[in-house]
Amino acid sequence: MNAEIISVGTEILMGQITNTNARYLSEKLASLGVDVYFQTTVGDNFERLKQALSIAFSRSNMVILTGGLGPTGDDITKEAAASYFDMPLYLNDEALAAIEKYFQKLNRKMTKNNEKQAMFPKEAIILPNDNGTAPGCIMEKGDKAAILLPGPPNEMVPMFEKYVIPYLKEKSRDVIYSKVLRFIGIGEAALEERLSDLLESQTNPTLALYAKEGEVTVRVSAKAKDENEAKKLVEDMCGVLISRCPDEFYAYGDDNSLVKVVCKALMERNLSISTAESCTGGLLGQNITSIPGASQIFSQGIITYSNSAKMQYLGVREETLKTHGAVSCECAKEMAQGMRRISNSDISVAITGIAGPSGGTAEKPVGLVYISLAHKNGVCVKKFNFSGSREKIRNYAVLNALNLVREYLNGTLDKQGEKLLNKNKCSVWRIFIWRIKRLKKKAQLTKRMLY
Amino acid sequence: MNAEIISVGTEILMGQITNTNARYLSEKLASLGVDVYFQTTVGDNFERLKQALSIAFSRSNMVILTGGLGPTGDDITKEAAASYFDMPLYLNDEALAAIEKYFQKLNRKMTKNNEKQAMFPKEAIILPNDNGTAPGCIMEKGDKAAILLPGPPNEMVPMFEKYVIPYLKEKSRDVIYSKVLRFIGIGEAALEERLSDLLESQTNPTLALYAKEGEVTVRVSAKAKDENEAKKLVEDMCGVLISRCPDEFYAYGDDNSLVKVVCKALMERNLSISTAESCTGGLLGQNITSIPGASQIFSQGIITYSNSAKMQYLGVREETLKTHGAVSCECAKEMAQGMRRISNSDISVAITGIAGPSGGTAEKPVGLVYISLAHKNGVCVKKFNFSGSREKIRNYAVLNALNLVREYLNGTLDKQGEKLLNKNKCSVWRIFIWRIKRLKKKAQLTKRMLY
DSSP states (O other): OEEEEEEEOHHHHTTSSOOHHHHHHHHHHHHTTOEEEEEEEEOSOHHHHHHHHHHHHTTOSEEEEESOOSSSTTOOHHHHHHHHHTOOEEEOHHHHHHHHHHHHHTTOOOOGGGGGGGEEETTOEEEOOTTSSOOEEEEEETTEEEEEEOSSHHHHHHHIIIIIHHHHHHHOSSEEEEEEEEEESSOHHHHHHHTHHHHHHOOSSEEEEEEETTEEEEEEEEEESSHHHHHHHHHHHHHHHHHHSTTTEEEEOTTOOHHHHHHHHHHHHTOOEEEEESTTTTHHHHHHHTSTTGGGTEEEEEEEOSHHHHHHHHOOOHHHHHHHOSSSHHHHHHHHHHHHHHHOOSEEEEEEEOOOSSOOOSSSOTTEEEEEEEETTEEEEEEEEOOSOHHHHHHHHHHHHHHHHHHHHHTOHHHHHHHHHHTSOOSOEEEEEEOOOOGGGHHHHHHHHHO | OEEEEEEEOHHHHTTSSOOHHHHHHHHHHHHTTOEEEEEEEEOSOHHHHHHHHHHHHHHOSEEEEESOOSSSTTOOHHHHHHHHHTOOOEEOHHHHHHHHHHHHHTTOOOOGGGGGGGEEOTTOEEEOOTTSSOOEEEEEETTEEEEEEOSSHHHHHHHIIIIIHHHHHHHOOSEEEEEEEEEESSOHHHHHHHTHHHHHHOOSSEEEEEEETTEEEEEEEEEESSHHHHHHHHHHHHHHHHHHSTTTEEEEOTTOOHHHHHHHHHHHHTOOEEEEESTTTTHHHHHHHTSTTGGGTEEEEEEEOSHHHHHHHHOOOHHHHHHHOSSSHHHHHHHHHHHHHHHOOSEEEEEEEOOOSSOOOSSSOTTEEEEEEEETTEEEEEEEEOOSOHHHHHHHHHHHHHHHHHHHHHTOHHHHHHHHHHTSOOSOEEEEEEOOOOGGGHHHHHHHHHO
16 A cells, blocks of 8 residues: 655745654554655645645555645645545534534634534545544545645644544555564664664564664564464564663653653652752653653652752752862762652652753863762762753753663663673763762751751 | 755655755745745655656756765665756766765775766766765756755755855845744734734735744745845834734744743843742743753742642642642742742742643643742732643643743733733633732741741
């Protein structure tokens, strides 16, 4: 099966936004075994869109369109597709009721021009929109099908997953089964090297590596006559991949993420976490609380951006800041320990570093970040030298803070640190493991910290 | 003048990378007055690329291609374009010398297959590549021109800026000038309504509305014989637009953002800000600290995700939480006031709400968010009913918190609140303005808050 993607929107042609929809759809279609040979972007122009549809349908029987389903006169995707198929549009009462309901939920009145969004050909399959006013639809004629989806990714993605994937699976003859493996703490090139023999000899299943900021995913896809056969091919290959990188593999799944995996593990073990952030300024807290139900494991975090805040809230000693500076192993350690004391959480993670673009020195360059984890038996710190933009450095810091928690939970904190340092030439290494020996000082320290 | 963009690369069709080149080129071309009506992506396939070229040249005289200029057999862009124009390829000594020199610089030996990258039609204009091995080129035949650029953005962008922009400027007669205006606190539909007469009658300058999450931008572009004339047309229209939405307009510029504008304003006035976050879990702090130099205005923030943390750090009264709950006007107010007391900052912003997906009730639905701003003369709270995903609700909350700061700095906090409520039917309205009457209680409160 093959398909084409048409992205509709003058804002894409003007370069005001990046076309992330085409990428998302292409990736999903590839994983479903649907080949995409062309992507086209066209503006909000009736004639040009009809022309693009006609070209696309001359090459493929299925065209997926995004954008142009809004309520204004500019939005012409549905009208152009219906005109291409020669299908008149009618007001669909069910779709109209759904739009009205959406407005009620927002406590706003529906305007007359939203009615346009409820106009569909009689034959169309309507795809409800749970996150906006624009329903999507599938128009079929003969062996041709146009799938119309809204432009905003937060509306398009859920609609595609809920309604279009089942539709596509039903259409396909071969069964495709695929699984995504997620790795952290290893670069794309290093992973490619470790898997080079598998990558070179791949036929079925196929392997596709993809590097995102700070992590690498591998998609394993197999085609077979039935699902069991395809599944077996994929599972066997997954086993081999994981055996090559047992410490770096952290989860399966396309929409999984390190923060999800870590939060889930904390929830399962009933462990609480708190955060003390300097250079990331709340990004770690934000990541943890992006997970629904985070309140089970997270009750508090402190953003101590200034030195005085580090002393005021976390009890970092003035001497430490004077001798070692705020971006130091010692400060990170005291931040994590201080946070754990005041929050009474099982684990506290602290991040301090230089995110740039300025503020770096020869001794402490931009990208230098210390991440510390305090737990019931002690505290450890890792030193990182990240490179890239301020945003990238902050993202890497948070990802590696989460990875530290993962390693702690897996009991691989020691092993991993040394391994990365010695074998993979990774810029990530572990410096110290401290044991808190004088727990008796806790009460005193707490007092000092609060004033 | 108009042009089309063809992006060549199977990795784009597989969804392995996002096509940022098309966006960059479209934006640049728009600013140069070159209209782009179509963007096409095609894989590394000779026949399909020739077909795409033929379609593109049937609509435009200029086609810009990126990707497929590498040394391997997969790279077929130059070969397909030369074949389309019926021009044989020859080894170009100058290009070969440049590639050899590039390898010398890297201390690496050139391989035989890099010679392919020095093959060009005799008539081609060769575009040197200062950042990689693949030279670009321009092939012209009759009134048609194909501009071939390498795929990696760090090679493509400098080549485009250094060689292609001068080439295009020479070809173009008109001057284009454009400016982007940014609006917050008004929806796309409402803005469209307010500008409807201008949108309907637009010819030169043209207006293009674009809604991003929570804000709307308008690009004003004018074409003229010289820059001064184009500039005047744009500036006059900008004046009209701002006069229609004086409170909602917040900045010019494509790469400006509300957080940038607010942080800059705080820096200019030498005002400090601190944050107390519940449902956004650090997202506001993260946003503020994403701005380089944020330490000038931001020293601390507290993520009080649990009720006990709200009491422990911010001195929110147990009675308040019992009577009104954590998601209430009263709690938001006490959070902001408490944060201001402990941080000694000029402004404190607090956010408390229900981000969902669960946790909502009939009385307090998902999306209910209270945002409070405490300042030297008092404290105000706004109530919001957002809709959408957890992510969207949290993003909206942060955007509106920043807008509250903007309104405070502009002195439009009162006016704006009432206006939105009465005239624009926006779900944003203002509830209370309190005055702190008993400042004398400060010391007592501070004490209670710390224990």
